Amino acid sequence: QSALTQPASVSGSPGQSITLSCTGTSSDVGSYNLVSWYQQHPGKAPKLMIYEVSERPSGVSNRFSGSKSGNTASLTISGLQAEDEADYFCCSYAGNSNLVFGGGTKLTVL
Amino acid sequence: QLQLQESGPGLVKSSETLSLTCTVSGGSISSSSYYWAWIRQPPGKGLEWIGIIYYSGSTYYNPSLKSRVTMSVDTSTNQFSLRLSSVTAADTAVYYCARQAYSSSWYLRPHFDPWGQGTLLTVSS
Numbered sequence: 001q002s003a004l005t006q007p008a009s010v011s012g013s014p015g016q017s018i019t020l021s022c023t024g025t026s027s028d029v030g031s032y033n034l035v036s037w038y039q040q041h042p043g044k045a046p047k048l049m050i051y052e053v054s055e056r057p058s059g060v061s062n063r064f065s066g067s068k069s070g071n072t073a074s075l076t077i078s079g080l081q082a083e084d085e086a087d088y089f090c091c092s093y094a095g096n097s098n099l100v101f102g103g104g105t106k107l108t109v110l
Numbered sequence: 111q112l113q114l115q116e117s118g119p120g121l122v123k124s125s126e127t128l129s130l131t132c133t134v135s136g137g138s139i140s141s142s143s144y145y146w147a148w149i150r151q152p153p154g155k156g157l158e159w160i161g162i163i164y165y166s167g168s169t170y171y172n173p174s175l176k177s178r179v180t181m182s183v184d185t186s187t188n189q190f191s192l193r194l195s196s197v198t199a200a201d202t203a204v205y206y207c208a209r210q211a212y213s214s215s216w217y218l219r220p221h222f223d224p225w226g227q228g229t230l231l232t233v234s235s
Contacts, residue, residue, distance in 0.1 A: 003156060036220045038157075045206060045225040046157065057223060089157050091220040097170045099220045103156040 004029065004090055004102035011108040016080045022073040022090030022102050030071035034093035037066060037075045040104075041086045049088075050075060077107075085109040112137040114207050114226035124235045128194040132207030132226060139188045140165040145210040146183065146190045147222060150203040158203075162210050162218070163190055170218065197233045204228040 005023040012018040022029065022037075029035055033053045038046035048057055050066035053073060063078045073092070077084055090102040118130040132146065139146060145162035152158075161171035163181040171179045175194070183190040194201060206228045211221035 032217060034217060034220055036222070038222070045228055046222070047225075048221065048223040051211075051221040052219070091157070091159070091222075093217050093220055096173070097218055098173055099159040099218055101157040101159060 002100070004092060004100055006088075006090060006102040006105045008103075009106045009108065011110055012077075012080045013110045014080055014082065017076060017078040018080060018107070020075045020077075020088050020090075020105050020107070022075070022092075024071050024073075024092055024094075024100075026071060028071075028092045028094040028100055029068065029073050031095065032093045033068065035066070035068060035073040036091045037064075037073075038089045038091065039084075039086045040089065046089060080109055082109050112209065112224055114209065114224060116205060116207050116226045116229040118205070118229050118231055120230065121232050121234055122197055124198055124233055125196055128192070128197050128201065128231060128233075130192045130205055130207075130229065130231070132190050132192075134188045134190075134209075138185075139183065139190065140185045143212050145170075145212055145218075147208045147210040148181065148192045149206045149208060149222065149225075150201075151206070151228070152200075152203045159220075160192065160194075160205075164212070199233050199235065202231065202233045204230050 037050040040046040054066040094100040147162045148160040178195045180193040208222040208225040211219040
């Protein structure tokens with residue numbers, strides 16, 4: 001099972017909206033509404049930001065939202081803030097009792 | 111508030127077996143609502159799901175690691191463990207334990223929350 005594909009880096013200015021993509025296949029992202037997103041600051045453990053494509057855990061800012069179209073899931077961050085600068089990873093159910101992560105996207109706030 | 115803490119040797123020799131333990135505090139590992147997961151991250155790279163264990167002892171492993179992975183759970187001490195055999199330099203990584211949401215259906219839910227702080231395990235030759 002191959003890792004999901006994420007752009008290596010994305011950048012945006014404060015206040016802007018940006019969208020991070022996570023591309024899989026019809027065997028994982030495309031087949032299940034079971035995609036989650038994690039934020040990871042340097043030297044820290046990942047933090048759950050979105051689960052089941054678009055559900056937001058309590059305590060996560062509503063500036064974070066998720067969606068999916070076909071084999072690609074997306075994480076949108078609106079009103080970009082300096083504290084959003086981090087690595088972001090997606091994860092999907094891949095069938096056959098297996099889970100697969102993306103390679104991660106480094107978000108830079110200019 | 112549930113907390114997880116990994117513990118392990120920090121350094122393992124190539125071809126040997128890696129052993130890590132995750133201690134759960136602030137909640138019971140015997141909850142029927144959760145699996146307990148191991149995830150790793152090689153330095154500077156992405157995350158890799160290793161597998162999960164339920165309090166009953168049932169397990170699911172990443173097919174790419176299945177032949178080398180064994181997980182166990184001890185409900186009396188609120189701990190679960192990972193053993194990875196025949197390690198190589200490619201197994202050098204930060205190893206995280208995490209709580210994974212349970213599914214009574216045929217699929218697994220990629221819902222990990224919370225996570226431990228992680229422990230770096232280096233494989234030396």
